[in-house]
Amino acid sequence: MRSDMAGRLYHVIDTRGFDRPLLDELCELTTTVRNIAKTVAGAQALQALLPHARAMLYFPQPSTRTFLSFNNACHILGIRTSEIRDPATSSEVKGESFDDSIRTFSSYVDVIIMRTPEAGYAARAAAQMDRIPRPVPIVNAGSGKDQHPTQALLDIYTLERSFADRGGIDGKVIAMMGDLKRGRTVRSLCGLMRNYRGVRLVLVAPAAFAMEDDVKVELRAQGIPFTETSRLADVLPEIDALYVTRIQTEWDTAEESRGMDYAQFGINLANLPLLKHDAIIMHPLPRGPEIDPAVDEDPRAVYWRQERNGMWMRVAILVKIFRLEDRIAALAATLPPAPADRA
C-alpha cells in the first residue's frame, strides 16, 4: 500500500503501511456503506457518488469472487467498468508489453484493479504510474503466490465482525491451515497481524507447504508469537479462528501435491466437535476437499459471509481511494436507519 498522506489510500499493493487506525476506519466504513445500501434511497445515493469515474478490471489470472466483488463494488458506487480477463483478446498477443498495456488502460480510466499470475506486477504498474503525467491508482487484486491485500482486508473485517462482542481480533488465537507456502491470502493476512494486540498464530501445514521464511522472519521481527504444526487435532481445542486454505495445485512444478494425504488438513463432521463452541471457520474460497460441505450448516462456518463481506470491503477501499469518506458520513447521517443485518 502507498498512501500519499496519513490515513489516505492511493495504490494498494501489499499490506505494508496499513496501520490500526486505517484498518479500523476501513472496517467501520464497510459497515456504514453496507447499511446505507440496504434502502433504495441509500443505494441510489451511493450510485450517484462516482458516475463520472471509470475502472479497468485487468484479470488475466482466473478469478470468481475477487473479480465479481470488485466489479459489483464499482457499480455500487456508480463507477463504470471495463475488463480484460483473457489476454488473448488484448494487444498482448501482438507483443505489447505489460508496461504499455497498463499505460494504455490508464489513459481511459481512473483506477486499475489487477490480478496477475506474476508476483510484483502490481508494484511495477504502480511504479510506472508514479512516473507518468496522468497516473491512476493501482489496486492489487492478487499477484502470483505473493500478495492479496484486499483479501486480507476483508478477512480482517470478517474476524473483527465475528468477534465484535468479544473484543475483536485482539488476544485471539488464529490458526492458518493448508498450503501456506503458496497461498497469497495467508501471507497477506500475516502481514496485518502486527496491528492487533496479544494475537497468537498457529500455522498448520504439511511440511512441504509450510509458511515461507520471509513471512516467519517478519512475524518474529514484529513480536507476533506463532507455532507450526502438522497436527490439526492437537490445536483445534485452543483456537478462536481456523482459516482454511486449499492446496494451490496450479503452482505445482513437479506434481508436489499429487498423492498427498490432505485429509489431515481438512475440517469435517468428525473433527468439528474439537473446535471451541464460539470459534469461527474461514476460507478465502474456492474450496477443495479441505472443508466438507456438511460443515456449511455449522454456525461457526463464516466463509460465505466472508465472501459477501469482500464486496463491501472493496466498496470501502474505493471510497477511500476516491476520498469520499465525508460524503459517506453525510449520507449515513441523513438517510433513515437500515434494517438489521446478521451477516
Ligand code: ASP
Ligand atoms: N481466491 C484466493 C486467491 O485468489 C484463494 C485461492 O485461490 O485459494 O488467492
